Amino acid sequence: MSALKQGTAILATVLLSALVAVGCGGSDDDKGSGGGKTGDTSKVKTSDDAPKGDITMCMGKDTGGVHKPALAKFNDENPGANATLVELPESADEQRTQLVQRLKAKSKECDVLALDVVWTAEFAAQGWLADASDIVADREDEFIASTLDTVRYDGKEWAVPFNSNAGFLYYRTDQVDEVPATWQDAYAQGKAGDGLVYQGSRYEGLTVHFLELLYARGGDVLNEDGTKSTADSDETREVLQFMVDGIKDGSVPRSVLTMKEEEARRAFENGSATFMRNWPYAYTLGQEAPAIKGKFDVTAFPKFEGGESASVLGGYNLAVSEYSDNPSGAAAAINFLTGEEQQITYMKAATPSVLTSVYSDASVEKALPFAANLLSAIEQGRSRPVSPVYPQISEAISTNVYEALSGDASVDEAVTKMQSDIEKALATF
Amino acid sequence: MTSTPIASATGPAAPDTPPRRTSRTSSYGRSERRLAAILLAPSMLLIALVAAYPIGYAVWLSLNEYSVRVPGLSRFAGTRNYEAAFSGGFWEALFNTLVFTVASVSLELVLGLAMALAMHSAFRGRGVLRATVLVPWATITAVTAITWRSIFEPGVGFAPQLLAKVGIGEDIVWLGERGYAMSVLILADVWKTAPFMALLLLAGLQVIPEDVYEAARVDGATVWQRFVRITLPLLVPAILVALIFRTLDALRIFDLPAVLTQGSNGTNVLSLLAYQELTQNRLIGLGAALSVLTFAVVMIVSFLYIRFVGGNIKSLAKD
Numbered sequence: 091m092s093a094l095k096q097g098t099a100i101l102a103t104v105l106l107s108a109l110v111a112v113g114c115g116g117s118d119d120d121k122g123s124g125g126g127k128t129g130d131t132s133k134v135k136t137s138d139d140a141p142k143g144d145i146t147m148c149m150g151k152d153t154g155g156v157h158k159p160a161l162a163k164f165n166d167e168n169p170g171a172n173a174t175l176v177e178l179p180e181s182a183d184e185q186r187t188q189l190v191q192r193l194k195a196k197s198k199e200c201d202v203l204a205l206d207v208v209w210t211a212e213f214a215a216q217g218w219l220a221d222a223s224d225i226v227a228d229r230e231d232e233f234i235a236s237t238l239d240t241v242r243y244d245g246k247e248w249a250v251p252f253n254s255n256a257g258f259l260y261y262r263t264d265q266v267d268e269v270p271a272t273w274q275d276a277y278a279q280g281k282a283g284d285g286l287v288y289q290g291s292r293y294e295g296l297t298v299h300f301l302e303l304l305y306a307r308g309g310d311v312l313n314e315d316g317t318k319s320t321a322d323s324d325e326t327r328e329v330l331q332f333m334v335d336g337i338k339d340g341s342v343p344r345s346v347l348t349m350k351e352e353e354a355r356r357a358f359e360n361g362s363a364t365f366m367r368n369w370p371y372a373y374t375l376g377q378e379a380p381a382i383k384g385k386f387d388v389t390a391f392p393k394f395e396g397g398e399s400a401s402v403l404g405g406y407n408l409a410v411s412e413y414s415d416n417p418s419g420a421a422a423a424i425n426f427l428t429g430e431e432q433q434i435t436y437m438k439a440a441t442p443s444v445l446t447s448v449y450s451d452a453s454v455e456k457a458l459p460f461a462a463n464l465l466s467a468i469e470q471g472r473s474r475p476v477s478p479v480y481p482q483i484s485e486a487i488s489t490n491v492y493e494a495l496s497g498d499a500s501v502d503e504a505v506t507k508m509q510s511d512i513e514k515a516l517a518t519f
Numbered sequence: 520m521t522s523t524p525i526a527s528a529t530g531p532a533a534p535d536t537p538p539r540r541t542s543r544t545s546s547y548g549r550s551e552r553r554l555a556a557i558l559l560a561p562s563m564l565l566i567a568l569v570a571a572y573p574i575g576y577a578v579w580l581s582l583n584e585y586s587v588r589v590p591g592l593s594r595f596a597g598t599r600n601y602e603a604a605f606s607g608g609f610w611e612a613l614f615n616t617l618v619f620t621v622a623s624v625s626l627e628l629v630l631g632l633a634m635a636l637a638m639h640s641a642f643r644g645r646g647v648l649r650a651t652v653l654v655p656w657a658t659i660t661a662v663t664a665i666t667w668r669s670i671f672e673p674g675v676g677f678a679p680q681l682l683a684k685v686g687i688g689e690d691i692v693w694l695g696e697r698g699y700a701m702s703v704l705i706l707a708d709v710w711k712t713a714p715f716m717a718l719l720l721l722a723g724l725q726v727i728p729e730d731v732y733e734a735a736r737v738d739g740a741t742v743w744q745r746f747v748r749i750t751l752p753l754l755v756p757a758i759l760v761a762l763i764f765r766t767l768d769a770l771r772i773f774d775l776p777a778v779l780t781q782g783s784n785g786t787n788v789l790s791l792l793a794y795q796e797l798t799q800n801r802l803i804g805l806g807a808a809l810s811v812l813t814f815a816v817v818m819i820v821s822f823l824y825i826r827f828v829g830g831n832i833k834s835l836a837k838d
Contacts, residue, residue: 482800496783519585
């Protein structure tokens with residue numbers, strides 16, 4: 091019967107494409123890096139000679155249009171050098187994928203790598219970064235101390251802080267009489283008003299917000315040297331219960347379960363929330379939103395009852411690739427981009443600086459009225475767990491917190507599972 | 520469009536091939552088979568290169584562990600990756616994938632058939648209709664997903680507000696709850712791929728000879744009788760092909776849930792799970808094991824299709 095045969099032939103074709111897709115999925119991530127082991131990596135020296143040669147920077151898409159002019163300026167000042175930008179995708183996950191592919195192939199394309207603060211340990215462990223201790227050592231005092239924690243791994247510095255970020259509590263000045271002193275207070279006021287929104291989707295953003303509360307309560311998910319999980323604690327239970335209760339009693343709308351930063355911002359800009367946890371970028375945008383324009387302000391995170399206040403650092407670091415042909419040129423470019431003059435320019439474009447001095451610059455204070463708030467938020471900021479298996483740890487946190495928030499698991503179940511998931515991640519080969 | 524390769528198979532003229540086995544012993548047959556083998560060799564080699572090698576490699580990867588700490592270090596893992604997959608998210612993802620596949624493909628079949636019948640009937644503007652119906656299918660899946668996410672976004676999208684007005688799902692966060700999230704996922708997929716189903720079925724409809732209907736009319740068959748007794752049986756081969764296409768696609772669904780929900784709230788499907796382990800967590804062995812398992816599921820389902828649905832065609836054709 092030929093219909094059947096034809097069906098089989100078509101089936102075979104479809105299957106074939108399925109097979110190839112599976113095979114390629116596997117072979118994409120070939121083990122074959124065999125790169126240098128940690129400790130074998132070269133050390134970048136800063137040199138007094140003028141930088142020379144081609145310097146390629148690989149970083150996320152230049153959406154703000156700030157990096158290209160910066161490099162043009164660098165090239166003007168250093169006629170012997172030619173710095174160019176390779177723009178990676180906008181999303182951090184995509185940037186990471188692209189960088190990993192290049193580095194596994196030992197590509198010499200990128201001299202300078204822009205790394206999300208949470209990748210630094212992982213990339214260093216893989217032997218993909220040149221030791222940047224000397225660059226940092228010369229300028230250690232300039233940086234906000236907390237930002238340097240994000241470049242350290244295994245007792246060395248592997249990158250130079252480039253920009254930082256810390257969350258704010260946004261509040262409606264027409265609804266809030268007294269700025270909340272604690273998260274509990276913020277939830278209570280939110281319950282009376284239109285609620286508090288945050289990024290509650292199951293992804294990295296939820297991990298960040300959970301850690302903000304957990305750090306504030308005095309808890310942590312890893313022990314000092316990052317070898318054991320400490321997630322199963324009274325602090326974790328208390329914080330998670332607090333978040334779950336918030337959703338149950340209406341202090342936090344259930345819709346946060348589908349929100350990332352952008353959805354939270356839209357809800358706040360619509361005027362449908364009294365409080366919002368978000369990054370500084372929402373401030374400038376909020377001034378253009380008719381429903382809330384002039385009716386909101388920001389504050390550094392409040393304390394958690396029985397604890398302190400804490401924030402979690404975001405941002406990017408700049409590292410020299412182990413495979414770079416021009417490490418001294420790369421170091422010079424990094425020093426230029428992280429220097430005070432350039433950092434002031436970035437800061438005015440709403441990219442928070444890593445240098446303390448920038449925040450007291452008169453022109454910055456004028457352009458960004460919340461500069462002092464931001465500095466204290468970054469100073470009290472802590473880095474996320476530093477570990478080569480951070481992606482798995484983050485997944486263990488966001489997945490289990492989400493299960494509890496959505497009511498699929500009890501707080502107790504979620505915390506127990508979080509602990510065992512993190513233990514499992516730490517035991518990864 | 521008078522006939523398509525898919526539909527021509529249903530034509531009455533397909534000649535039966537003579538039984539081959541009788542010539543097996545003759546020397547003529549043997550040399551002919553040798554020639555056939557030589558002629559087929561290049562394509563077999565190509566298939567081996569582009570299909571067999573990657574599959575074999577994926578299986579090999581799934582039997583090893585690759586260190587996330589020390590570059591280049593790997594060790595043989597035996598079945599450990601598979602054990603990890605089975606004790607991890609595999610079963611839930613399989614369940615979600617199957618729910619999604621059964622629900623979306625059956626809805627698409629019903630809707631697609633209705634659309635195909637509408638497009639098949641002669642009326643003015645039929646060409647325009649055929650073109651417009653295909654628009655959702657031509658839309659990039661990621662864009663479709665973003666669109667549906669906005670449609671169901673609480674407080675912003677129109678769907679929750681509209682549904683609340685007619686008394687459905689007030690206070691429901693559609694993408695934030697088990698069951699509801701899956702239904703939005705299915706809805707988005709049906710919206711996007713029902714037109715594709717319709718197109719495949721339309722091709723099947725067009726090769727059913729008009730004189731069969733005419734004869735039925737002369738015999739006094741009603742519209743319903745003509746549909747059930749003529750259209751459906753003659754359409755079965757086209758339906759089978761369409762079902763195979765859509766089922767295998769649905770089993771490998773990735774982009775829609777990746778953008779719509781990132782796999783939260785009971786929408787984590789097999790491909791998404793494999794992707795997360797492979798690229799986000801860089802667990803190459805586990806990711807490969809999940810890919811191999813996904814492949815096995817797809818193989819089993821296709822085998823069942825050929826075995827049972829294919830057999831039905833045979834018996835139908837004999838009637």
